[in-house]
Amino acid sequence: MSEHHVVRWDAEAIKCYQCGKCSAGCPVALYMDLLPNQVVRLVQLEEVDRVLASKAIWYCAGCQTCYSRCPQKVDLPHLMDVLCEKSVATRKYHPEARKIVAFHKSFLHSVRFFGRSFEVTMIAELKARTLNLFQDLWMAVVMLFKGKLGLFPARVKNRKRVRALFGKAR
Amino acid sequence: MSRIGVFVCHCGENIGRTVDCAGVAESCAKLPGVAVAVDYKYMCSSPGQDMIKNAIAEHHLDGVVVAACSPRMHEKTFRGACAQAGLNPYLCEMANIREHCSWVHDNRDDATGKANDIVRALVAKTIRNRELFPIKIPVTKRALIVGGGIAGIQAALDIANAGHEVILIDKNPSIGGRMAALSETFPTLDCSQCILTPKMVDAAQHPKITLLTYAELVDIDGFVGNFKVKIRKKARYVDPVKCTGCGVCTQKCPVKKIPSEFDEGLGNRHAIYTPFPQAVPNKPVIDAPHCLKLTNGKCGICEKVCQVGAINYEDTDRIVEYEVGAIVAATGLRALTAADIYPEYGQGRYKDVITAMQFERLASASGPTLGQIKRPSDGKVPEKVVFIQCSGSRDCNAGYPYCSKICCMYTAKHAMLYHHKVHDGKAYVFYMDVRAVGKNYDEFVRRGIEEDGACYLRGRVAKVYEDEGSLIVKGIDTLSGQNMTIKADMVVLATAMAAQSDAVELAQTLGISYDQNRFYSELHPKLNPVDTATAGIFLAGSCSGPRDIPETVASSGAVASKVAALFSKDLLEREPVVATAKVFSAMNSCSGCLACVDACPYHAIETETLLDKKNNIERVVAKVNEGLCQGCGSCVVICRAGCLDLNGYTDEQMYEGIVAMGGR
């Protein structure tokens, strides 16, 4: 497995000279408690705990716009991902990030079980985790009528292969 | 038997800390051919040099080896000392036991052993050194200056005032460069053309300056003091001698809508034109690809209205040649457009997103809007202007990692000019840093903020787009930690200053180096900022990197003093490290294969025809032109007969040195 893209976050963060172009163009900056450039700044100052407990890292949409525009080629989206992974390990998420973590976990559980994501069980699990039972219910009904809701999961034949990846990675 | 003196220097701690200098002197005293060997703390100092001179006299030395730093540092120093003591300087060699030994090793024993080896090698070489005498070549006391902006103009004036002839060329129809297009200059807010045009006129009228505009350097040949240059004078189609500069042709020309380069595309010019009203020379040229007569044979109005018959449609490019002793590159920089670097700023897509140079033209009294700040889209006066610094500079991603140096200052200037012209207007400046390091510069920027109301926001801009006639600027102020979206009427980009598009081509023509940003390389960035590594070629102004006007003018003065120093002698002395051909040696006579002629990068090898007693041609052999030879040694390597050798580094000297080094 090639390690070359795993970001050594200190090596990546040090490149940043805090111009703010990332934050200026970030579509979800207004929903974040720390602006993207502030996340990088805190990593530079080694205040990682503050970052791991923030909303910002989970509200990153992964749109890659910051990385594409950064004059110093700081791979911010990847840095955010690495921080999120660390945040999962600490289990100390920002309260407003819990539902987002729940979404990702539900998605991955359905992939682990079926080999592909299966919307019905994924959404069921999500609603169970977030106790948000009624949102989008009408949408699910419409989808059913329009034939967009696959009621039967497409399964991967060799699911053990896929499941093994989860075991290995954990 | 040789009598070599070995002088081992401690160089303070530099060598002494790692190499046992006294030990080296002791070992070398025992070498065959060495008459005396001593060590001392600082050989290059006055007492150190005296030590050498006294030893030469006392021990009747016929050769000197100074074991110390790199010859690039002090070979000249020690050779000078030997010459003063009456010893031919080329009998003095340096053994580099600093850069090649003490600076790169830790272990004292190993380093000392290596130092011994090095000195032994140089002793063996020096024993075989022969006296050499500098080659004297004449100097042509005329300078060629390529580029007629403020750098070239100032250098021309300074060199001409020192009493030497100057040829000043510029590829544009007029001299003036970037500075002629500026409105006002920081920090004094002098009108740029008002301070420049007197110098332009002086340069044109100076008896010692030959001004050639619309001319380019094609090729150079030769070496310092003796260059031959070829210049192409482009066809103007207007006889500059007959032309009075009345300007009627430029008014009557029917081709009117060519975007003016001088006005950065904000205004138009005709096919026959002078770039700006204060052009020097104030004689028009015809832009052939746009001229109806020259492309289709139609029109011809300019010829008809010209009262003195100055129009000449039959004109052609002409090559002229000059002999010069020094060449100055004063070709300057260009300001980039942001369209390719930052498409997110919409330059080229939205009319009201302009570059800083375009803003200069708007603010300029002789510009397309006569000095009024107006939006290019609808001609209205903008109420809110956003200035974006670093639009391309300091960006590794875009390929311009350096700072363009002048943008912080000119942006402050622009904000102030805007305020002076549009009293109720609001200027915003997005900056990363404010670099205001010159004299009165920081005070200037503070004035812009405190007196002229410019709002400085610390952060870059991510995107500019158009919405209902306004420009939406999405930026950030990192100091207060908030995104800032501004609805602006005009956006001005401080684009990167980059090397000219033909910078590499010119560098290759001149034979000078350039760096990864295509700025020309100075000989030493700190101590030799106007020389190049090529003797006789100098750099003035921003062709070696962005700089402001005071620095440019200073560099031109520096160049002039270097040129004047070069021209102060009637004969230049050249190092005698040149190739020689042993044509008649019994073992190695020249076979006339002439492979060396092809190998020589300096065209320094000619042929000589040898005649016998009856004046019949016996054979053709190689002959080295000592004036052109640079001592590179390529011919020595390629010579199959072993006939060519390099004075100062002969095959025998090098061989014996290597052999001696190996035998510890």
Add this chain to the structure above:
Amino acid sequence: MENPMNKTVMAYFPGCSLHASANDFAVSIDALADVLGVELREIEDWCCCGASSAHKVNQALARDLVKLNLDSCRNMGLDTIFAPCAACYNRLKVVADETDAGINVVNLPELVASRLDRIVAARQFKLDMKFACYYGCLLNKPAAVFKQEFENPMVIENVLTALGMQSIDWPFKSECCGASFSLVATDIVYKLSGDILVDAAKRGADAVITCCPLCHVNLDMRQKEIRKRNKGLKEMPVFYLSEIIALCIGVPPGKLKLGAHFVGMPRDFEEKLTSCHE
């Protein structure tokens, strides 16, 4: 790899969405394969690419999921994968690039643009609507991997022009729609996708074209709520690029699953589909 019938064979990675909520996308791709001259062989036993969830919480897993699919492609003896879903395309390409897999990953606009002459030769209709071509985030970012114009791309617009159809010039074509916040932070989608639709409408678009099932969900399924939050915003159908192409080459609208879109076709849709035979 070419087969004797002069069709290029490509591995096909439909992705989880195309088999479920984006089956309208899948149907339109199938309808195009012949005209494009490609034989699409679904990757044997492909698994989910991980989408954004995998790389968000587990880098190693994210890479492994994609590598499994790249290996399967290699085992089929193929070196090119066509992934119509922009998110799957992005994951496949980024990992293929990182691991020097030697596999070329192709997205829908690229595939269409590279075979434009065939489409133009086969076209029979054009749609008299003005389109807002929406690229989203993942077709051409990060720039370090994709190395192409991402601020103002024109690939889809150029395809439309070649087919005689109109598009608008607009600044929101690469702005994020809100992506996977669709289920858990829907307000973000309402804002971001809302801004996109408002700008498209403001500049005269009648419809939007997209290449990503998630963007489609956000712009189509959520459009009703967006219009509630933006009074006066006109209804705009959201098409997949492949649906537009399919309509142009004469696939009857009934054969495509246009009815699966939440925002239905305008009433005069059939009239807008005009023949292009001169």
